[in-house]
Amino acid sequence: DTEVTQTPKHLVMGMTNKKSLKCEQHMGHRAMYWYKQKAKKPPELMFVYSYEKLSINESVPSRFSPECPNSSLLNLHLHALQPEDSALYLCASSLVSGQPQHFGDGTRLSIL
Amino acid sequence: GESVGLHLPTLSVQEGDNSIINCAYSNSASDYFIWYKQESGKGPQFIIDIRSNMDKRQGQRVTVLLNKTVKHLSLQIAATQPGDSAVYFCAELMDTGRRALTFGSGTRLQVQP
Numbered sequence: 001d002t003e004v005t006q007t008p009k010h011l012v013m014g015m016t017n018k019k020s021l022k023c024e025q026h027m028g029h030r031a032m033y034w035y036k037q038k039a040k041k042p043p044e045l046m047f048v049y050s051y052e053k054l055s056i057n058e059s060v061p062s063r064f065s066p067e068c069p070n071s072s073l074l075n076l077h078l079h080a081l082q083p084e085d086s087a088l089y090l091c092a093s094s095l096v097s098g099q100p101q102h103f104g105d106g107t108r109l110s111i112l
Numbered sequence: 113g114e115s116v117g118l119h120l121p122t123l124s125v126q127e128g129d130n131s132i133i134n135c136a137y138s139n140s141a142s143d144y145f146i147w148y149k150q151e152s153g154k155g156p157q158f159i160i161d162i163r164s165n166m167d168k169r170q171g172q173r174v175t176v177l178l179n180k181t182v183k184h185l186s187l188q189i190a191a192t193q194p195g196d197s198a199v200y201f202c203a204e205l206m207d208t209g210r211r212a213l214t215f216g217s218g219t220r221l222q223v224q225p
Contacts, residue, residue: 004155042215042216042218043156056212098144098205098211100158101213102158103148
């Protein structure tokens with residue numbers, strides 16, 4: 001069982017919908033990450049939060065909006081997504097930035 | 113940009129044999145490396161890591177070797193079991209500047225019973 005919990009596990013949404021992905025960890029980690037993973041590809045970094053502040057944005061389109069309400073929670077707000085945004089979205093955390101990352105099992109997102 | 117890559121996309125071994133998964137990296141500034149295992153429907157799972165001041169590190173049934181001269185990383189799995197079937201990723205991190213992992217392209221390990 002993973003110590004990083006992601007909800008929902010699966011999400012199907014239309015291109016005009018607004019939805020949010022949630023990630024939670026209670027390991028006291030102060031760095032949290034969002035990755036996008038397409039089939040048969042490695043995870044691609046999207047965002048990094050360090051001490052609840054956004055430290056890296058990998059030029060992600062504005063239809064993806066991250067939020068870190070506190071040190072245990074990380075959200076990814078979705079709006080007006082495109083079919084090519086269908087992927088597995090992984091959340092990870094580490095003690096601090098640069099330490100080994102613990103991954104959740106992801107949210108599989110399908111855009112209709 | 114620079115990237116981490118793997119030599120073999122798929123590796124098939126017999127149960128009980130030893131497995132070796134290779135990874136080439138090109139960023140000479142990277143000084144920390146991690147191997148992850150990803151099973152179907154799961155997120156990547158940390159296996160073992162190594163810092164650039166070491167050339168070998170052992171865990172339970174796994175060994176990571178680092179050759180900085182040729183920028184090569186390998187993961188050795190002893191007595192491979194069916195439960196080892198997964199995709200394996202190497203990842204690198206620079207200890208300064210951009211403190212985020214860069215993943216290699218992955219190798220699928222298939223263990224034949």
